Amino acid sequence: xxxxxxxxxxxxxxxxxxxxxxxxxxxxxxxxxxxxxxxxxxxxxxxxxxxxxxxxxxxxxxxxxxxxxxxxxxxxxxxxxxxxxxxxxxxxxxxxxxxxxxxxxxxxxxxxxxxxxxxxxxxxxxxxxxxxxxxxxxxxxxxxxxxxxxxxxxxxxxxxxxxxxxxxxxxxxxxxxxxxxxxxxxxxxxxxxxxxxxxxxxxxxxxxxxxxxxxxxxxxxxxxxxxxxxxxxxxxxxxxxxxxxxxxxxxxxxxxxxxxxxxxxxxxxxxxxxxxxxxxxxxxxxxxxxxxxxxxxxxxxxxxxxxxxxxxxxxxxxxxxxxxxxxxxxxxxxxxxxxxxxxxxxxxxxxxxxxxxxxxxx
Numbered sequence: 316x317x318x319x320x321x322x323x324x325x326x327x328x329x330x331x332x333x334x335x336x337x338x339x340x341x342x343x344x345x346x347x348x349x350x351x352x353x354x355x356x357x358x359x360x361x362x363x364x365x366x367x368x369x370x371x372x373x374x375x376x377x378x379x380x381x382x383x384x385x386x387x388x389x390x391x392x393x394x395x396x397x398x399x400x401x402x403x404x405x406x407x408x409x410x411x412x413x414x415x416x417x418x419x420x421x422x423x424x425x426x427x428x429x430x431x432x433x434x435x436x437x438x439x440x441x442x443x444x445x446x447x448x449x450x451x452x453x454x455x456x457x458x459x460x461x462x463x464x465x466x467x468x469x470x471x472x473x474x475x476x477x478x479x480x481x482x483x484x485x486x487x488x489x490x491x492x493x494x495x496x497x498x499x500x501x502x503x504x505x506x507x508x509x510x511x512x513x514x515x516x517x518x519x520x521x522x523x524x525x526x527x528x529x530x531x532x533x534x535x536x537x538x539x540x541x542x543x544x545x546x547x548x549x550x551x552x553x554x555x556x557x558x559x560x561x562x563x564x565x566x567x568x569x570x571x572x573x574x575x576x577x578x579x580x581x582x583x584x585x586x587x588x589x590x591x592x593x594x595x596x597x598x599x600x601x602x603x604x605x606x607x608x609x610x611x612x613x614x615x616x617x618x619x620x621x622x623x624x625x626x627x628x629x630x631x632x633x634x635x636x637x638x639x640x641x642x643x644x645x646x647x648x649x650x651x652x653x654x655x656x657x658x659x660x661x662x663x664x665x666x667x668x669x670x671x672x673x674x675x676x677x
Contacts, residue, residue, distance in 0.1 A: 366413060369420035371528055372650070372659035376535045377412055377448060380542070381405045384459075387546070391462045401458060408451060415441055420662045441661065442519060445531045446511065449538055453583060453591060456542060460549040460585030468548050469556035472588060472632040485553045485629045486560050492627075497567040501574045504624035506617055507592045510599040513614070517607055524663050529654045530602030536653070537598040537646020538591060541639070545586040552587035553629045565628065574628070589638030590631045593622055597643025598650070 370378075385405045392398035419441035426434040476484055511534055518527040553560075565571065596618055603611040622640075625631040653659060 365417060365420070367658070369416040369662065370413070371416075371661035372532045372653040372656065373445060373528055373535055374412060374416055374661075375653060375659075376532065376539060376650075377445075378409055380452070380535075380539050381409045383543075387462060394462050394465070395458070397458075401455075404455070408448070412444070412448070415444060416661065423662050442527065443515075445535065446515075449534065449595070452538065452542060453586070456545055456586040457583045459546050460583075463547050464549055466549075467551045467556065467585070468588070469551050469553075469632075472550060472634045473556070476633045479633060483557070483560070484626050484633050485557065488627050489561050492565055494566050494568065497565045497627075498570050500620075500624040500627045501565075501567055501571045503617055503620040504592070504628055504630070505570065505574055505577075506621055507596055510596045510614060510618070514599045514603050514607065514610060517610060523606065525654070525660055526602070526606040528660055529606070529650065530599060532654055532659075533598040533602055533643075533647040533650035534595055535646075536649040537594045537643045540646055540649075541589050541591050541594045541642045542586075544589060544638070544642070548588060549585045550588035550632075550635070551585055552631060552635075554582075555584060557629070561629070578630075587631055588635045589642045590625055590635040591639065592625055592631070593636050593639025594643040594646065596621060597640055598646050601644065601647040 382405075385402045388395060388398045388401050388405075395401065415437075419437045422431075422434045422437045473483065480487075511530070514530055515527060518524075518530065550556075600611055600614060600618055603614060622636050625636060626633060
């Protein structure tokens with residue numbers, strides 16, 4: 316019997332690559348089915364290759380978080396009201412991330428000099444969408460607080476705080492409360508939203524893309540750790556667990572009113588441990604330490620006041636603050652490792668390649 320070597324498949328060679336029906340009248344359908352699958356396989360391989368090139372370290376972590384939480388939704392579906400809706404939301408978020416990365420990569424490849432307005436548009440969204448993703452993940456936690464553990468764990472943190480300080484810190488601090496002090500504390504508490512924006516903006520304007528994506532990746536890693544801890548160890552916060560322990564609400568001015576408004580409409584009941592305020596700020600601060608040392612020293616006093624304000628405002632336990640410091644630092648270490656991997660930096664325009672290397676701290 317004569318044997319032949321397998322040939323590469325193509326549309327023209329398909330008819331001659333396989334023999335005609337045999338004497339029993341049966342057709343060689345298996346090879347035909349394989350041949351039909353080859354274009355699909357090639358298309359998938361081609362798309363996967365483009366995705367791999369377009370995505371950077373930030374996307375690796377973001378997509379890993381979405382995939383991991385989707386797996387949790389399946390495992391603990393009985394503890395969720397709408398598990399498949401949540402999985403669909405995760406899939407939609409992943410699709411948007413991949414689409415944005417691919418569109419930006421295509422625009423950059425077609426306009427390497429960055430002369431078209433559309434290239435700058437996609438470049439902007441490609442670099443700033445992480446801020447929206449962080450907000451999306453945090454607000455999603457409102458549905459996930461009892462996914463694993465059905466009971467709040469606040470008594471453990473209340474006991475830890477009392478063991479550490481001899482008092483309940485947020486209750487003890489009430490004796491120092493005045494409208495002016497409350498206003499200051501609420502202002503520095505609100506400053507949390509500016510840390511990553513300021514560090515990112517400085518690096519973005521300077522076109523130091525390695526530094527920019529490093530800081531975003533530090534933040535993503537830190538937030539991921541904090542989100543998973545919150546799902547497995549749900550904590551309400553003193554605001555809920557210790558309601559009624561204080562003599563009066565904190566009075567203040569316009570800043571206090573703004574914070575109360577944001578807390579009313581954006582508060583997540585739970586996710587207090589670790590403090591994502593502290594973790595996110597620490598990740599941004601470590602980025603400033605590495606890439607803009609002067610910015611680190613400028614932000615440090617405000618950051619220390621913000622740590623106090625989280626307890627003063629009755630949003631967190633002291634344990635939350637310590638855990639946030641550790642989480643943000645660990646996120647920086649993990650993010651640094653990911654940024655050292657090949658392909659960690661997303662594609663950039665030709666005019667930006669000189670700013671894609673690691674800058675020295677200054």
